[in-house]
Amino acid sequence: GENVEQHPSTLSVQEGDSAVIKCTYSDSASNYFPWYKQELGKRPQLIIDIRSNVGEKKDQRIAVTLNKTAKHFSLHITETQPEDSAVYFCAAAILTGGGNKLTFGTGTQLKVEL
Amino acid sequence: NAGVTQTPKFRVLKTGQSMTLLCAQDMNHEYMYWYRQDPGMGLRLIHYSVGEGTTAKGEVPDGYNVSRLKKQNFLLGLESAAPSQTSVYFCASSYQPGRPYNEQFFGPGTRLTVL
Numbered sequence: 018g019e020n021v022e023q024h025p026s027t028l029s030v031q032e033g034d035s036a037v038i039k040c041t042y043s044d045s046a047s048n049y050f051p052w053y054k055q056e057l058g059k060r061p062q063l064i065i066d067i068r069s070n071v072g073e074k075k076d077q078r079i080a081v082t083l084n085k086t087a088k089h090f091s092l093h094i095t096e097t098q099p100e101d102s103a104v105y106f107c108a109a110a111i112l113t114g115g116g117n118k119l120t121f122g123t124g125t126q127l128k129v130e131l
Numbered sequence: 132n133a134g135v136t137q138t139p140k141f142r143v144l145k146t147g148q149s150m151t152l153l154c155a156q157d158m159n160h161e162y163m164y165w166y167r168q169d170p171g172m173g174l175r176l177i178h179y180s181v182g183e184g185t186t187a188k189g190e191v192p193d194g195y196n197v198s199r200l201k202k203q204n205f206l207l208g209l210e211s212a213a214p215s216q217t218s219v220y221f222c223a224s225s226y227q228p229g230r231p232y233n234e235q236f237f238g239p240g241t242r243l244t245v246l
């Protein structure tokens with residue numbers, strides 16, 4: 018089955034700096050890559066996703082890049098703010114109509130310091 | 132529009148006891164999922180369903196059973212709870228036929244402790 022590895026496990030940045038979180042996946046058939054943000058004690062919420070027919074997607078301060086050949090994708094957060102502090106999870110899935118099951122990475126604890 | 136709701140929010144069980152977690156969604160989603168979240172291990176899929184009356188095993192199904200008798204509800208059962216099942220359980224749902232979105236919407240979670 019699919020295996021998703023995520024690095025780093027913790028990341029501390031100064032407010033206003035950029036943050037980058039990287040993930041690799043094992044199944045070349047995976048074609049959907051979402052990123053979820055989970056604040057302490059809350060539910061995971063989708064912040065951005067990308068399909069395999071696109072190399073990059075941006076939404077304001079958040080961007081995701083995908084390298085299908087290398088089987089890795091990354092989350093980029095620019096101009097970080099204290100409210101960006103949370104745990105971020107990457108995931109991968111094969112969209113086939115058979116449930117779109119997500120395999121998650123182990124998460125990155127991002128701390129944005131003032 | 133409540134989205135995805137879970138009952139109960141917290142529960143403490145003794146080893147060997149049984150319980151059922153209820154998940155409900157009002158978004159007319161076809162797919163529903165149960166995950167467990169443990170420190171340092173991310174979210175792992177327990178069971179999932181692609182429609183009313185169907186269920187399938189995920190990554191970590193042992194010790195759990197599920198049922199989807201109604202499209203809007205997905206039940207997770209623990210027949211004989213073990214301390215290893217202490218975790219936070221999240222339900223999620225996704226996919227409306229004819230719509231392109233694949234986002235999984237999560238419930239608020241159930242924190243289960245097995246003593």
